[in-house]
């Protein structure tokens with residue numbers, strides 16, 4: 001009997017049902033920006049883990065089995081949506097054995113709800129490339145659209161723990177107000193560069209460009225997720241020269257060689273921009289990340 | 304207020320974005336900030352109105368498509384924004400929200416139709432293998448026709464969908480040609496149902512499926528990291544670990560990943576056992592696997608597993624070999640254990656461009672046979688212990704290119720003295736997720752006892768997917 005009791009105690013310890021965390025909502029986000037939003041909205045009521053550390057590509061977070069126990073115990077999974085996480089999340093959810101966080105359940109928090117994607121493909125096969133099947137999923141790089149994600153997260157928290165609804169809404173409003181102030185700053189900083197042209201490695205920046213009035217000329221990738229052909233690079237260089245494009249953006253998860261070559265051949269400035277918090281050092285929150293992006297872009301355009 | 308009302312009309316989701324801060328509940332110190340917000344709201348309103356107008360137009364198109372039974376009007380059926388704005392004085396925010404929710408529902412329904420949520424997700428895999436063997440089909444031991452061959456190994460149709468909220472079902476049908484005769488037959492590789500919501504992290508699978516045994520046995524041909532299934536799996540398991548039966552899988556409810564699977568089936572591998580006779584539970588295949596995973600660092604990790612297969616009374620007449628002094632060898636008991644181990648370097652930052660995999664599987668077969676001596680006399684039980692393995696190293700240095708080297712060794716599971724080894728360098732060009740070319744050279748070197756000749760082969764494999772596909776858990 002004594003043995004049995006201690007076995008139960010051991011099992012309880014192993015299962016992680018320690019009372020300290022019992023009340024907290026367990027949130028797993030795919031990406032670090034979502035984790036930052038979840039922490040800001042959830043405050044002390046949530047325990048947030050992100051699958052990505054920040055340096056990954058949003059389409060290429062490794063499918064680690066160590067994520068499975070995390071997802072197994074999660075109350076909510078928070079994702080960017082538009083199939084951004086197609087390469088790793090569906091299989092992980094399948095393996096998680098957690099019915100609460102499957103597609104269609106309240107624990108499946110798709111932050112793209114309410115976002116109208118750009119570049120929604122016109123065909124239903126893969127002739128338009130690999131990784132943006134429902135339109136461009138990188139809306140988080142527009143801080144105004146990011147507000148929608150924040151609100152979606154808040155709504156999900158309220159559904160999951162209505163007793164804290166007031167707290168969550170207060171936190172959301174405080175964070176949105178902070179973000180709104182930053183948006184004004186960022187807009188002011190980018191205001192002198194309306195119409196400035198740039199290219200990037202992957203199609204991360206249409207929402208960012210639209211928000212700040214930039215002209216997004218093209219990408220080094222042929223199509224999202226598909227490597228450039230030499231002819232495509234040649235055409236891009238020609239286009240950049242013709243249009244006097246001054247900026248080449250490289251997201252740090254992509255190799256430097258081709259962007260550097262293009263920058264050199266066109267005389268453009270090569271800049272490295274993160275696509276989520278943690279992508280480059282000292283950008284561990286969304287606001288710091290956007291600060292970094294706007295400052296780097298503005299500094300490069302100043303020249 | 305007019306701005307707010309117009310915003311509510313023109314933007315179905317605008318409240319969440321810009322206008323949902325309860326002003327009355329704000330401390331006075333934030334008034335300045337709110338003023339700034341208001342200014343910013345006004346500033347972005349015009350642009351948002353344009354964006355939302357685009358959305359309205361898209362929705363109108365969708366609605367038109369939905370109601371195409373009616374004659375299409377020549378103008379867009381939604382009223383122009385001016386009209387909406389004009390109507391705002393008489394409509395309450397609640398009504399707007401109701402309207403907004405309705406529109407969201409329509410959009411959601413449209414998306415569902417697009418994603419075929421109510422139909423099975425259907426994908427088709429094609430795989431063609433061009434090969435050149437140095438020996439004829441009777442001597443090369445590969446299963447391929449001798450000399451030159453073009454072989455459509457897979458025309459695989461797979462469909463999967465939820466059966467009801469707590470289970471999903473899938474079917475994999477494959478029309479594949481017999482490598483030697485070229486005769487094509489359509490077969491069902493898998494047709495199974497799997498629970499998705501059982502308590503205790505339990506998953507039950509029933510039907511025909513690839514049972515979890517080892518590491519590469521339950522992966523379809525076209526998903527293998529090289530062209531052919533390792534010889535040891537072909538021989539000890541019987542190719543794919545196809546089974547008809549049931550399997551229970553348990554994810555241990557601990558913080559560390561440990562998965563335990565156990566199943567039973569009337570077959571595991573190529574052929575059903577004990578067909579046409581009375582099958583007792585002693586003649587059923589029992590199999591299972593215990594697997595786990597360790598992060599060695601952010602970028603390095605190890606996965607390993609231990610599997611077992613046991614059929615106490617297999618009754619399987621599969622005596623292909625007739626070792627010296629025997630006329631036949633009938634399997635009576637099937638026992639195989641398997642240890643798999645995979646070390647991977649998957650850099651977090653640029654794993655799409657750079658990775659390294661070292662995969663290994665070791666099998667020990669301890670089958671019991673009924674041996675009939677050529678010289679006459681009564682048959683006797685004979686246990687043959689044999690082991691085999693494969694080990695491969697694959698390096699990826701760009702998004703599209705990978706190279707690997709596979710080494711294989713095995714003792715024949717019916718005659719431990721008949722040994723074969725083989726090696727295969729290969730090069731994979733993943734043109735996209737959906738389209739892949741692979742070039743492989745394979746040398747196999749059996750010893751004399753096997754009766755098979757040393758063989759050199761070159762393979763060019765082209766595989767492609769159309770329709771739905773998933774990055775499955777088992778192929779990770």
Ligand SMILES: [Zn+2]
Nearest residue numbers: 059131203224
């Ligand atoms: Zn993308």
